[in-house]
Amino acid sequence: MAIISTAGLARTFHTKTGPVEAVRGIDLTVEPGEILGFLGPNGAGKTTTLRMLTTLLSPTGGAATVAGHDLVREPEAVRREIGYVAQSSGTDPQVSVREELITQGRLYRLGKEAAEERAAELAHDLGLTDLLDRSCGALSGGQKRRLDIAMGLVHRPALLFLDEPTTGLDPGSRADLWDLVRRIRDEQGMTVFLTTHYLDEADELSDRLVVVDRGVVAAEGTPEALKRRYGGSADASLQDTFLAITGRGPAPVDTTPVAV
C-alpha cells in the first residue's frame, strides 16, 4: 500500500494582492522505501505541498493519506509517523546540540533517558558527537544540516520529508548529505520525500521523480524514463528533459547557493 497518496491536493493563499494558487491540484503516490524527488523551480509549490503533507498547513482542496492516516482528520496520528526537515533549520542558535536533540526526543514523547540515549546514538551516526556541547548557532552549514536531519530522525519515522536539503551547502557537504540520505534509506528502509530545485540532486538521489511546475504535476517517472520520454534518449541531460517538460530554463545544475 502506498505510504502517501494525494488526490487533487490544493492550497490557495489569500493575500492583500489577491489569491495565490500555490498548489493547484497534486495527485501522487509514494511507495514505502522509495526516495521520491519532488523537483521543480523556485515558486513551483514544493514547500507548500510539503507543509500540507506534514500537517503544518491545511489544504484548501483535495485529500491525502499519509502513513495510513487521513491528513485532515487524523493529523496527530500522521505527526507520530513522519519526520520533517524544513528549509530553514528549526533549531535555536543559543541552545546546545545535545539539548536540542534531547528536547526533540521528548517532544516525540520519549522518556528522559530514552531521549538522552537516542541523542547520543544519532550524534554518533551522523558524526555530531564532538559537537554535542556546541550551540547550534556555532555549527557550519553542513554540520547544521546533519543536525537538522538528526532532529527529523529522533523518533525513527517511517517517512522522512526533506525540503531542499542541500541548498546553500558546498559541494563536499552536498555529496556527504546524499550519502547520508541513501544510507538512512538502505539501513532503515525509510521512505524519503525530498524536494529540490537542483537537477543533479534529483538525478543522483531519487528512485523516482515527480516534476512539479506552477502548482501541478508536470511529469513523473524514474530519471531514466523521463529522459527517454522527454529528452529523446536515456543519456539526455536532465537539464534538457526539464526544459522539455516545463518549457522553461531549469534551475542551475551547479552548486552555487541560490536564494530561496
Add this chain to the structure above:
Amino acid sequence: MSSLLSDTALIFGRYVRQTLRSKFQIFFGVLMPLLYLLFFGPLLTGLPLGGDGDSWQVLVPGLLLQLGLFGALFCGFAIIIEKQHGVVERMRVTPVSRLALLLGRVLRDAALFVFQAVLLVVAALVMGLRAPVGGLLIGFAFVGVLTVALASLSYALAMKVSAPQAFGPVINAVSMPSMLLSGLMLPMTLAPAWLDVLSHFIPFRYLVDAVRAGYVGEYTGTAMLYGVVVALAFAALSLALGTKVFQRAGA
C-alpha cells in the same frame, strides 16, 4: 491529560532555561515600575486619592499590573525570532500538544513577571508600603493571570505577523491607552464621569480595582469578585485564541 502536563512542563523548562541564559532580561522589566515607585510614589503621599488606604496601597497595585501589561504584551517578539529560525514549525510538526506549546511559554512568562512583582513589592515595602499579606499574595496572583492572558494574545498576534516592524506599533497602540484608561497610575474615582465610564470598558480596570481592594484587606467585596471573574474569563479566552493560532499557524 497527562501528556498535556508533561508537554507543558517540557516547553516550560525549555523557555525557563532560555530566560536564565539572559540574566539581564530577568531584572530589566522591573526597572520602569521601580522608577515610578522611586520618583513618582513620593509625590502621591498625602494627596487625597479617594478610597481606602494610603497612596502606596493605591500606587503599588497599579505598578504591578503595569509591569504585567507592558511585559506580557511584548512577549510575542521572541516568537517572531523563533519563527524565523523555523523553531515553531519544527515543534508544530511533532505530536506535542498545541495547548502545551502556548501554555509552556506563557507560564514561563507568568513566573518571570511574578518574580519581578515580588522584587517590586519588596522595594515598595522599604519605601513605606503597608498592606496585609493576603492582599500582597492576591496581587501576585493577578499579575500571573494577567500575564497568561496578555502573553497568549501577544503570541497569537506575533504568529500572525511576518515581521517585528508590524508587531511593535500594534502593541504600543494597545498598551498605552490601556494603561491610561484603566487607572493604573491614579484611581479612576478621581476621573470626570465620561472618563470613568469609558474606563469600565477596559478589562484591566477591574483587575486594578481588585488588587487595590486586596491591598486594603477587602477580599469579599464586589471589586474583588469582578476582578477575579474578568481576569479568569480574559485568560481563558486568550488561551483559547492562542491555541487556535498554534493549531493553524501559517494558514
